[in-house]
Amino acid sequence: MRLLTHNMLSSNIKGVTNGFPLKIQVEKVVEKQVEINHDFLRNIFPKIDWKAFSDASRIMGYDEMPEEPPEPSVLELNVEFLGKFHHALLELHLEEGALLCPETGRKFPVNKGIPNMLLLEDKV
């Protein structure tokens, strides 16, 4: 699970009103290379919830994302930052671990890189 995906997900348990962001429990992080695409990064940047993203990147062991959301112009001017943003968003990959609902603590497991967002007690 990349941080882009993490940034899009919330706990959809019935009755939960504040299901975002999901807390990341790390067991194993791997880096998976992705070809950088500037258009894509520019398009997706305004959709990112920055605080959740930068917090998550630190939990995944990457310290380069500022806590405050950067100005969009940084994407045009600062190639180095663009590379780091790309790395944090798309190359850090939670291979094993879990996502915890911030309200109920309910655990959504992440195995083999796939978050399981549908919990059926009886059959998994």
Add this chain to the structure above:
Amino acid sequence: MWYLCVFYHRLLDYRIPEFESLADLFGAFGDKRSSDFNTQDKVLQWRLPKHHHPDSPFHFVHLPYEDVARKIANRSILVKGIYELWGEGNDFEELEEAVKSYPDERKLPYLEYESTFKITVDSFGKVLSLQEQNERIQGLSYIPFKGRVNLKNPDHNFWLMETDENETNNGLPPVVKRRIFFGREIGVADRKLIPMYQLKTRNYLGPTAMDAEMAFLMANQAQAAPGKLVYDPFVGTGSILVSAAHFGAMTMGADIDIRVVRDGRGPDCNVWSNFKQYGLPMPIGLLRADNNLPPWRPGLKEVFDGIICDPPYGVRAGGRKSGGRKLLKGIVSPYTVPDDKRADHIPSTAAYTLVECVHDLLDLAARMLIMGGRLVFFYPVLREDGSVETHFPEHPCFKLVATSEQMLSSRYSRVLLTMVKTSLYTEELALAARIKHLEFRENHLKWLENGNLHSSVFSPADAESGDSKVSKESKLKYRGKYV
């Protein structure tokens, strides 16, 4: 300028929509940033050769410039080639006259001394021997070719194309009349893609994997391209996303069946490996989720450029016909099922009902697609008395831009729908969708609790092997033969 477009003679209903989607992608309709771009009608002008039936592989199409034509031809699955027509006629005399009167300034640049060229003879409706082909090439001596012939890698390719009426046509009007065309090649298709990606070679296969040709057509309808993000909410083995990734899009997928999406058949035989196999970038994200209870955070919207999928209607499954048929018959649109009828439309035997599934899909797409983004999905129809129901799902955020039918059996067809998001997803729409969702929800939860999950998920698909003989009158032969 007008160009001659020659299609492959298959999936007839898909040809023009694919062409127009690619024309749009490559800028034939002008600047994508202009504000009315999304609502503008993006259809091209088409003409048929004299006395040709609309099913004819030969069409004339108007395009703003050659570069668009080349890009369309190179990427299209159903275009065989696009040509600058230098002349046409009913016989060789007429052809000669036409080619001679075609303006020199359009011809001479391609006939220069330093250039190399090749002439190919192609025929439709008959077979020409090598000798006949050579005679025809000799017959073109009135064209002042000054360059050298190079059969391997010529600068310019010329085509002499002949069509002949086909008598054995089951009493139907012939699609082509005798006609001869001569033209310069602008671009031709790369059909190597199809054998390269065919399912037979696919590492990880499921019973409902999408065949390569159709998956490419779907990706073209969705205008998958580098820099875009494409989502499949019913990803299964990933066969549709593979085609989107081939065209350079980033991909993301979800499926309710964790065994399918996570485990596959082992560490080297799963959704990821289907991308690795072709050297394609892996999906950016795969997750297990129920499209009826999507896990997207509140406030998230407009992130996907395209949503492409083959939803789990269950009607293709052999065992569930009774539920499926009733369901299909009554359906008009997920938003217009009358209340008193609704009970009929949610048969307890059906898994994730058609209405519900389409409702969820449209709501997801309305919210999660960017403006101008495309939703491309299959919709099943029941054929009755040879006619196809023409009522398709509607949604205030979307404009339906293409419907392409493929017959699966004498009773069922699937129609590929292409919708463009033309209006923003408003609070009112979100609210209306939530209310509708709650109505369905109880039923859905009951279904999940009944342990129907896996049985409904990988039900056998008999669709592909079904008999595909019966068809609309005029399309009888071609459809039955090729689809």
